[in-house]
Amino acid sequence: MAIxxxxxxxxxxxxxxxxxxxxxxxxNTGKSxxxxxxxxxxxxxxxxxxxxxxxxxxxxxxNNFELSITxxxxxxxxxxxxxxxxxxxxFIINGNPEVVVQIVDxxxxxxxxYLTTMLRELGAxxxxxxxxxxxxxxxxxxxxxxxxxxxxGIPVVPMIANKKIGIDDLEKAIESVYQEDQKxxxxxxxxxxxxxxxxxxxxxxxxxxxxxxxxxxxxATQILQxxxxxxxxxxxxxxxxxxxxxxxxxxxEDYEAEIIDSKYEYISKVTSKAWKKAETKVxxxxxxxxxxxxxxxxxxxxxxxxxxxxxxxxxxxxxFMELVDMxxxxxxxxxxxxxxxxxxxxxxxxxxxxxxxAVLIFVPPIFTxxxxxxxxxxxxxxxxxxxxxxxxxxxxxxxxHSFIPMLLGFGCNVPAIMSTRSLKxxxxxxxxxxxxxxxxCGARMPxxxxxxxxxxxxxxxxxxxxxxxxxxxxxxxxxxLLRKTFFKGTSAPFIMELPPYHSPKLRSATVAMWDKGKMYxxxxxxIILIGVVFIWFLAAMPFGGVEYGGPDTWLATVGTFFExxxxxxxxxxxxxxxxxxxxxxxxxIVGSLGTIVGGGExxxxxxxxxxxxxxxxxxxxxxxxxxxxxxxxxxxxxxVMRKETGSWRWTIFTMVYSTVxxxxxxxxxxxxxxxxxxxL
Amino acid sequence: xxxxxxxxxxxxxxxxxGSLIFLIVxxxxxxxxxxxxxxxxxxxxxxxxxxxxxxxxxFPGLSILIVGLVWLAGYFICIRGQNAxxxxxxxxxxxxxxxxxxxxxxxxxxxxxxxxxxxDYEDWTALASxxxxxxxxxxPIFLAIKYEGFTVLRRRKEQLQQS
Amino acid sequence: xxxxxxxxxxxxSEGKKVRIVSISGGTRLRNRINEMGLREGIxxxxxxxxxxxxxxxxxxxxxxxxxxxxxxxxxxxxxRKVEKWLLKLKK
Numbered sequence: 001m002a003i004x005x006x007x008x009x010x011x012x013x014x015x016x017x018x019x020x021x022x023x024x025x026x027x028n029t030g031k032s033x034x035x036x037x038x039x040x041x042x043x044x045x046x047x048x049x050x051x052x053x054x055x056x057x058x059x060x061x062x063n064n065f066e067l068s069i070t071x072x073x074x075x076x077x078x079x080x081x082x083x084x085x086x087x088x089x090x091f092i093i094n095g096n097p098e099v100v101v102q103i104v105d106x107x108x109x110x111x112x113x114y115l116t117t118m119l120r121e122l123g124a125x126x127x128x129x130x131x132x133x134x135x136x137x138x139x140x141x142x143x144x145x146x147x148x149x150x151x152x153g154i155p156v157v158p159m160i161a162n163k164k165i166g167i168d169d170l171e172k173a174i175e176s177v178y179q180e181d182q183k184x185x186x187x188x189x190x191x192x193x194x195x196x197x198x199x200x201x202x203x204x205x206x207x208x209x210x211x212x213x214x215x216x217x218x219x220a221t222q223i224l225q226x227x228x229x230x231x232x233x234x235x236x237x238x239x240x241x242x243x244x245x246x247x248x249x250x251x252x253e254d255y256e257a258e259i260i261d262s263k264y265e266y267i268s269k270v271t272s273k274a275w276k277k278a279e280t281k282v283x284x285x286x287x288x289x290x291x292x293x294x295x296x297x298x299x300x301x302x303x304x305x306x307x308x309x310x311x312x313x314x315x316x317x318x319x320f321m322e323l324v325d326m327x328x329x330x331x332x333x334x335x336x337x338x339x340x341x342x343x344x345x346x347x348x349x350x351x352x353x354x355x356x357x358a359v360l361i362f363v364p365p366i367f368t369x370x371x372x373x374x375x376x377x378x379x380x381x382x383x384x385x386x387x388x389x390x391x392x393x394x395x396x397x398x399x400x401h402s403f404i405p406m407l408l409g410f411g412c413n414v415p416a417i418m419s420t421r422s423l424k425x426x427x428x429x430x431x432x433x434x435x436x437x438x439x440x441c442g443a444r445m446p447x448x449x450x451x452x453x454x455x456x457x458x459x460x461x462x463x464x465x466x467x468x469x470x471x472x473x474x475x476x477x478x479x480x481l482l483r484k485t486f487f488k489g490t491s492a493p494f495i496m497e498l499p500p501y502h503s504p505k506l507r508s509a510t511v512a513m514w515d516k517g518k519m520y521x522x523x524x525x526x527i528i529l530i531g532v533v534f535i536w537f538l539a540a541m542p543f544g545g546v547e548y549g550g551p552d553t554w555l556a557t558v559g560t561f562f563e564x565x566x567x568x569x570x571x572x573x574x575x576x577x578x579x580x581x582x583x584x585x586x587x588x589i590v591g592s593l594g595t596i597v598g599g600g601e602x603x604x605x606x607x608x609x610x611x612x613x614x615x616x617x618x619x620x621x622x623x624x625x626x627x628x629x630x631x632x633x634x635x636x637x638x639x640v641m642r643k644e645t646g647s648w649r650w651t652i653f654t655m656v657y658s659t660v661x662x663x664x665x666x667x668x669x670x671x672x673x674x675x676x677x678x679x680l
Numbered sequence: 681x682x683x684x685x686x687x688x689x690x691x692x693x694x695x696x697x698g699s700l701i702f703l704i705v706x707x708x709x710x711x712x713x714x715x716x717x718x719x720x721x722x723x724x725x726x727x728x729x730x731x732x733x734x735x736x737x738x739f740p741g742l743s744i745l746i747v748g749l750v751w752l753a754g755y756f757i758c759i760r761g762q763n764a765x766x767x768x769x770x771x772x773x774x775x776x777x778x779x780x781x782x783x784x785x786x787x788x789x790x791x792x793x794x795x796x797x798x799x800d801y802e803d804w805t806a807l808a809s810x811x812x813x814x815x816x817x818x819x820p821i822f823l824a825i826k827y828e829g830f831t832v833l834r835r836r837k838e839q840l841q842q843s
Numbered sequence: 844x845x846x847x848x849x850x851x852x853x854x855x856s857e858g859k860k861v862r863i864v865s866i867s868g869g870t871r872l873r874n875r876i877n878e879m880g881l882r883e884g885i886x887x888x889x890x891x892x893x894x895x896x897x898x899x900x901x902x903x904x905x906x907x908x909x910x911x912x913x914x915x916x917x918x919x920x921x922x923r924k925v926e927k928w929l930l931k932l933k934k
Contacts, residue, residue, distance in 0.1 A: 009897060077878040107903035112878030139903060253870055260877050280860070280900050286764030286890045289905070295894035297750055301774070302744045308781050315785040322796050387907050391895040399909055400896065424875070459717075461720055462739055493872065494877065494909030 001547035007403070016066045019178050022097035024088060024119060026421075027074035027106040028499040030131045034161040035071045036511065038170075062171045065178075069097065073421070076111070077136025078118040083421035083429075092122050093215075099177050101126040101170070103161070106132050109141055109275055110267055116152070117263045120185040123215040127173045128156040129166070153183050162505070187266045189259060195248045196224055203247060209237040225259060226251040235678050285500045298388040303379070307465050314370045314449070314461045320364035321449075326441040328357030331579060347536055354593040359524050359587045362446035367517040369442050373411050374512035378504040383496060390494060396476045397483030399494040402432040405589065406475060409439030411516055413637045416441075417644055425492035431482045433644055434654050437633035438475035440468050442520065443586035447628045450590055451621035454611060459597065463622075467629050474630060474661060519585070528591050531581055536590040538577075555596070569627060569663065570620030570670040579627065585634045607677035619678045631662035691768055691827060695755040698771070698819055702748030704743075710741035710813050733807040740811045743778040747771045747820075768827055775813070775820035782811040850920075853897055853913035861918035862886050867924045868915040876912075882905065887918075 023038075039058025058073040072091055073084040080086040092100065100119055104112040121127050128149075136142055149156040155173035159166030188194065200220040204210060210219075218663040222230050226248070233246045292301055332353040339345035376382050382404055390400030390530050401423060409416035417436050423429040440448075448467055452460040483489075540557035550556065558580070559573025566576050574596050582589040597609045632655055633641065642651045712729055716736035719727035754767025789809040793801035855861050863883050866873045876882075880901060892896040897908040908916070 076880070079878065089921070105903075108852060108880070110902075114880070135903075151780075198802065252863070257870055257876050257877070260874055264877075264882060278902060280886060280888050280902055282888065282900070284765070284769070286898070286905070287763060287885065288770055289766070289898060291753075291766045291770040293891060293895065293898070294753065297753055298895075300746055300749070301770070304743055304774070305777075308743065311739075315781070315788050318790050319788050319796060322792065322798060326796075375822050383907075387896055387898075390907075394909070400907070415845065421903065423848050424863075451889065456737060459698060461735070465739075490911075491911035493868075493875065493915075494907070495881075495912060496896075496907045497879075498898065498903070498905040498907055500903070644685060653865050 002053075018066045018068055019099060019174065020097045021067050021069045022072050022091055022095065022100045022124075022172065023103065024067055024072045024092075024100055024115065025074055025103035026076055026105065026108070026115060027376045028497060029074070029108075029112065030161045031074055031103050033508070034101075034103050034129060034159070035069065036508070037161055037164050037167060038067070039069055046235060049199055049649070055325060065171075065173070065175060067660055069101075070097065074117065074541065075237065078122065080227070082424045087421075089122070092124050093318070097648065098125065099174050100126050101127045101129055101174065102126055103131050103159075105248075106130050106136050106143055106158075107141065107278065107412070109271055110264070113267045113271070113660075115262060117185065117187065119268065120154075120182075121187075121221065122218050126184050127170065127177050128152070128154060129161070129208050130156050130158050134160050134163075135168075136278075139281075139420025140277035140326050142276045144274040144510050148271070151270040151274060153185070156397070161217065161392060175264070184599075185266075187262065189262045193224065193255060193258060193262075197221065197256075199535055200224065200247060200250055203243070205241070207237070207239055209239065211477070211612075221259065223247050224251050225255070225256040248610035264368055265422070270510060288368070288501060289498065290382050292381070293387050294564070297321065299392075302385050302388050302613050305376075305385075306468070307462075309372045310465050310468065311367050311461045312372060313445075314464070317370045317449070318453075321361050324361045324363070325357070328353055332357070343540070348532070351533050351595055352529070355505065355535065355591045356524060356529060357594060359528050359532075359591045359594070360445070362590070363520065363524075365445055365449055366442040366520050367513050369445065370411050370516045371509050371513040374509045375504040376407075378502060378512075380499045380501045383498050385589065386496060387498070393476070393479075394491075396496075397487075398428060398431060398476075398479050401486070401494060401496055402428060402479075403433055405436060406439050408470065409436050409441060413439065413441050414640050415516070415638065417640050420644070423492070427487040427489055428491045430645060430650065431479050431487055433641060434482060434650060435478045436473040437637055437641075437654060437658055438471045438478065438630060440471045440629050441586070443634065444628055446587060448589045448625050451616070451625055452611070454616075455618040460519050467625055470626070470665075471629055476667075478661075480655075490510075521586060523587060527585055528587050528676060531584060531588045532591050532595050533582060535577070535588075535595045539596055547655040563665075566628050568670065569623050569666040570674075571624065571627075572615045573626060574615065575620075579631070582628070583632050585636070586628065589628060619673040622673065623666040626669050627662045629664035630665055631659045633658060690803075691764060692755060692758040693825070693835060694823060695751045695758060695764060695768060698823060699748045699751035699755060702744050702751065702816065704750050705812055705816060706745035708741075708743050709744060710738055713737045713741050719789050733805075735808055735811065740782070740813065743774075744813050744816065747775045747778075750774065765827075768823065771823050772828065774818045775816070776824070779817045779820070782809075784812055785809060785811075786814070848919075849917040850913045851919055852887075852889070852899070852908065852916040853910060855890065855892065855918060857889050857892050859920070860886055860888050861920055863916060864919050865917045866915060867917065868912070872912075876916075879906075881906065881916075892916075 023031060023035055035056065037060065038060050040060075047148040056071050058071070061068045070091065072088040072477045075082075075085045075088050078092070080089055091097070102116055102119060104110075104116070116126060116128065130143065130145065130148075133143075143158075145158050146154050148350065155177060157166055157169045157173050189197070195215065197220045200223055204216045204219060210216075218541045219230075229245050231248065234247070236240070261640060292298060295299075303515050330523065334348045335349045335353060335674065339348065376385075385407060386400040386403040388400075389403040393399050393403055402420075405416045408419055412435050417433050417440065420429050420436075423432060445464075448464045449460075453462045456463045457604055516636065535555065539553050543553040551560075555577055556573055559577040562576050563571075563573045566579075571579070574593070577596065578589045578592045593610070597613055598617045627657055638651055638655065641654060642648060696736070700736065712732065713736050715727070715729040716734070717738070718724075720736055721730050724730075750767055750771040754764035754771065757764040757767060786809045789801070789804065790806070792798045793804045849864055850861070852863075856871070863881065863885055865883060866881075868918055881887075885901060888900040889897065890900050890905065896909050897913045899906050899908065
């Protein structure tokens with residue numbers, strides 16, 4: 001029988017009811033764990049309308065339902081004091097989620113329920129996923145889930161998301177909430193506020209242009225709290241400015257504080273019967289924090305962890321890289337031997353295998369880098385690194401919070417720039433965005449690994465480490481300059497939650513590594529492939545007679561034209577071409593060098609080709625690495641910068657500024673090095 | 681329950697002994713490592729430091745140094761009557777982390793030399809990748825078993841009892 | 844409010860449990876901090892206060908607060924006896 005019913009369900013697959021779900025919650029509550037547990041690998045990453053902020057969507061089906069789940073940014077509130085909060089709030093208003101699942105950290109019930117009151121006020125139908133139930137006992141606290149659910153008037157599902165416990169119950173709760181309306185939240189403000197609210201609400205009801213399904217009570221509370229976005233919203237509905245003025249005249253400065261207090265009062269009333277609070281205690285995690293944030297030891301510990309991470313990346317990656325290199329060498333040889341048509345053999349061998357091989361060889365270190373970064377993030381150490389750097393960052397006009405996007409920039413600058421949206425002060429955010437390209441992303445690592453590995457032997461790891469540190473130094477100095485000139489003012493107060501330490505999970509680190517790393521693979525298959533074919537074309541033209549990649553090709557003409565600018569840095573025309581192509585994507589630097597230098601005629605990879613070539617040596621490769629580190633952000637970063645800063649002016653400023661800085665630093669390295677006798 | 685005050689005096693001696701051993705080895709590796717780099721760059725094959733077979737470098741010595749410093753700071757924290765358990769744990773975690781790192785490096789070197797037979801590894805011997813912190817591994821492992829292992833086991837037991 | 848002496852959070856010594864009495868520095872800032880769960884009337888333990896930001900514990904949550912903001916959060920000791928005894932000593 002059971003099998004039969006299942007079959008029936010399978011047939012009705014096409015007519016499944018789709019429920020739109022938004023997943024909300026405070027930061028550090030296990031939201032992404034729950035999202036992964038719910039959706040598995042059925043995820044896609046898109047953009048929020050209006051801003052390039054990563055938007056994760058996923059699907060899950062059960063019984064006759066298909067859940068279409070949108071992961072909202074982790075926020076404490078929906079008061080739109082940061083871009084994160086604004087996005088979450090706007091999705092609940094405009095994205096029409098039928099059910100909002102709020103994940104709540106059971107050990108922080110009070111603070112988490114504050115967000116619940118905001119969601120309910122917006123009119124969302126809420127299901128609470130009460131996560132980390134297993135940790136309650138240890139803390140000496142307990143929650144009567146049934147009672148809590150009755151008091152709140154919404155379903156509360158106890159869960160342990162990282163062990164996938166409670167998912168079935170969550171499905172049931174979503175189904176029941178979807179099918180019936182929830183009673184409004186029983187929050188009552190003071191008489192004064194309630195009177196004002198009903199007056200405003202009455203006035204709003206008389207305005208026909210406001211959409212009929214808009215939550216007027218919420219709108220009234222926002223007007224009362226003097227939300228600065230409201231006048232624009234009202235004007236967009238063609239509400240006359242006198243009426244807007246009349247409406248906003250109700251607001252008073254103290255109202256917002258009073259409303260917040262009433263919400264907390266409501267929460268403590270609700271939780272008083274259902275929740276036995278744990279006493280605040282000093283924990284093992286606190287003792288560890290006292291060490292890693294120590295006055296003298298904090299920064300050395302941070303630096304040693306960073307150094308160790310880079311060594312790890314380097315050690316793990318080398319053998320894999322050799323294997324990839326061998327494979328492509330073999331492939332190139334095979335192609336050259338077996339393809340008789342000369343130009344096709346050259347395109348496949350020199351162009352595609354030479355260029356793509358040079359890029360794909362760096363899949364192992366880049367994946368390892370993402371792996372390590374996500375382990376640092378998962379373990380909770382990243383927040384401590386921000387703490388440790390706060391003192392230094394304050395001196396240069398930022399605070400520790402800005403250091404997290406910087407560290408994430410070691411993976412890729414695009415998501416790192418997006419992560420600045422949790423910063424509350426706009427000037428802080430601008431500076432943090434503008435300095436981010438100096439943080440050396442994974443795409444620059446190929447250049448470092450290739451040249452440091454070739455010319456710096458056993459100290460290669462340390463040279464690379466020094467380059468990363470140089471990136472941080474230039475970034476921080478730039479922040480200082482910007483703060484002293486264009487973005488005067490003080491930074492927002494530094495308040496950051498320190499999540500408890502977790503032992504990092506291999507599975508989640510692997511998933512994160514794959515998620516972020518596959519972007520690199522995708523790029524290799526699209527833009528880099530086009531780039532290397534383009535380079536091959538220029539390197540082989542004009543056809544007939546010219547030596548491939550030789551001095552008579554079109555490529556050489558382009559390169560030689562710009563060569564004088566780069567001569568003082570020690571670059572010949574081939575490096576110049578690679579750097580120009582690198583404007584699009586930094587992976588193209590090794591990609592095009594592979595195409596130009598590492599021809600497919602031999603069965604050797606790019607490494608031996610560069611060693612055999614006379615144009616590369618220790619000093620000019622060092623200045624090349626410095627230039628690559630600092631110059632022009634790649635096209636993707638330019639795009640995200642434009643969107644996130646909302647200004648072409650600042651985006652162009654960064655493009656020019658970084659290239660000039662890069663030239664100056666590379667110039668200094670090459671000239672001082674030559675003077676000291678390290679030249680060719 | 682933990683407090684910021686010192687509750688366990690027995691870790692004091694462990695912290696002091698551990699830190700002294702680590703600091704001495706660290707200084708030795710840093711100084712000799714620096715000599716070795718000097719001898720390598722000047723290509724002085726006859727230099728006395730080459731008689732000691734170990735890989736050149738300064739940072740690997742610093743990784744031992746940081747552990748020693750953390751434990752030493754912990755010792756002084758103990759003397760001041762504060763809780764130094766955090767110092768002990770952080771030192772252990774960093775030490776084990778670096779030991780793992782250098783073992784991984786050693787293994788990949790073995791792989792590069794014998795499985796891939798890379799050119800750079802023609803006259804490679806295991807001694808060329810054997811960092812000194814690996815020899816020190818009994819210390820953090822002992823400390824982990826003595827002070828940390830117990831709590832882990834106890835937690836396991838509690839979990840079993842719960843379920 | 845009462846006859847206790849109010850101490851800014853940044854000056855409370857490590858390991859002490861204090862109650863937040865008021866948060867000064869503008870209503871906007873205060874509201875934002877309230878929303879994060881840092882409110883008047885709750886007890887916090889100072890985990891670290893020696894260099895850089897202050898670390899405080901509220902229940903299972905840990906916050907790092909910059910020097911500027913921790914000067915604006917006024918607290919009173921929730922271990923009153925100890926505080927009075929200390930005051931006597933100082934006199």
